[in-house]
Amino acid sequence: MLPNEAGISRRALLSMIGTAAGSAVMYGAMSKMGLAQESTWTGRLDLQGDPKGASVLILGAGLAGMTAAFELRNAGYTVKVLEYRKKAGGRCWTLRSGDTYTELGGFTQQVDFAEGNYINPGPWRIPSDHFAVLDYCKRFGVELEPFQQVNYNAYVHDTNAFDGKPQRFKEIDADFRGGVSELLAKVADQGMLDQMVTEEDAEILVSALKGWGVLDDDLEYVTGEASSSHRGWKVPEGGGTTGKPVPSEITPLSVILQSGLWSKISGGHHLHMQTTMFQPKGGMDMVARGFEGEVGDLITYGAKVTRIENTETGVRATWIPSEGEGEETVEEADYCICTIPFSVLGQIETNFSSRMTGIIQNMPYYSATKVGLEFKRRFWEEDEHIYGGISYTNLPISQISYPSTGYFSDGPGVLLGAYVWGAYSYQFNALPGEQRVEKALEYGAQIHPQYHDEFKTGVGVGWHRVPWSLGCFGQWKDRDADYMDACQMDGRTLMAGEHISYLPAWMEGAILSSIDAVKRLHETVTAT
Amino acid sequence: MKIKAIATLLCAAALPATADEAPRVDTTGWFENPSKLDQVEGEDIYNAICAACHMPNGKGAVGAGMYPALAGNENLLGADYPIYVIVNGLRGMPALGGQLDDEQVAAVVNYIRTGFGNEWSEDPATAETVAASR
Known part of the structure; x- marks a missing residue:
């Protein structure tokens, strides 16, 4: 080193x-x-070379499948796509006013949101370093708008801290930073970091921490103008005769530490959560629709794949209608790109290699739940001045995300009222949709009491009951051992999807895996 | 509880009943622990976690893929197989050994072997047999 x-x-x-x-x-x-690195996307594909009339059967019309369809047709391949659902997009999915959603078990929810309101049960935000998604959106005319990830005026909440009262993000953030800066600055100032940094760096560090943590000349974080200019005032700055502000009381570091709320302020530091983030106008499935506009003519909808066979010279897939009775249909092609989630693929009869079969059957799918709640008015804006962003809580709902669009509008607004993983999500998923909504209301009302009076309608999606994925995203049990083997062409079949990426659950992962599969398929075809 | 009563009323008004409406579930004691399931009785554990996929009636479900029915499922003839699957997961099913302790796994195994019309009560699972399979 x-x-x-x-x-x-x-x-x-x-x-x-x-x-x-x-x-x-x-x-x-x-x-x-x-x-x-941020992304392995290196720009638009420009596949050179003659595909020699080769045909490709693509299984699944999610983003991975449609990326492959778009790129392969552009390169001159004959392409056909089979899709289980009646529409494209897979997990890139939006529920909006008028929709009906029937989950596994046959349980149906009506989405009674007001016109234009929606919830994204799956992906709901696009990081600005997900260059492939952003570029396809640009190419296909999918209009993007900012998604607010971090909102300093939203809440952080823990039922065991501050008497269960929600705290403003900015207060906890400023006080945690101030308290930590004070400690570190004093230690550095006293020369106690000499083993770790040079004397000159220690001086710079003290100076930096003084600014970063808004410390006074004694290197202390105290109640006053400096701290209030970050955490907010007791009486805010104004004009005229009432212009002079009154500082708010800081919370001592020990209280912040004991509260655990410091754990709820760092989400926006994550590479894929950093400002700026985006969402499509009108719902995430606008991305799917953008792709569908390009390759929809290649898709056979309502086709449930029941068998996949690699043959000597190609691939043969058998499907039946997803609903009702119907004959088996057999499709044949020279190659296959299979984007069916392993949770589903593991139940389909194939003659893949034992290695590939073993990997497919060794991937559990995560549990997750989202609940969309519509309220008669945007009380979070009108009463609490929260414009987009996310409040975090230790309650089973985990978070509340406020809409990043339609600010200051009258009439009903939709919140993401629960976004849940782990043990809590198993329980949410075991409930009927109506009770998921009830639970989201019951817990969310502890943060926003307006829930009681303003609730209008809601819908709850438990990912283990989503009929086309049986879960949220694939979980590698031993990625180091299995990942590269899963990427290999098995006979004439290549796997693609978020599970074949190091960006699991992200749309970017699905698209990058597909682009990589397309490149390798094309190399194989043009090399022979 | 007041909040719940209001919410129930509002939901009933907002989401009209359909023929496919799921049965209401008693959630007493649910959502107490972020990382583990707290239920003790086999039926309660089943309703709080297993029913999400294997369905409240144990009949499983079919979509693009499927969840196997537990009712009449001969893989439950002995306790060892369901113990193994619950602790370690299988295919798309996540391992639940981290969220359920030995007593809970035994309780739910015994429930699914004798519930839904199943009549496999001999050689029931115990915390000891579950511990041995971990």
């Missing part, structure tokens, strides 16, 4: 950053130092 000019090794610096500020900051630091 070579020391840098300041005399500290890169590993030591990273370790210090990681210890002091959490792994998200560490990852950001690695990125700046050239160790981490």
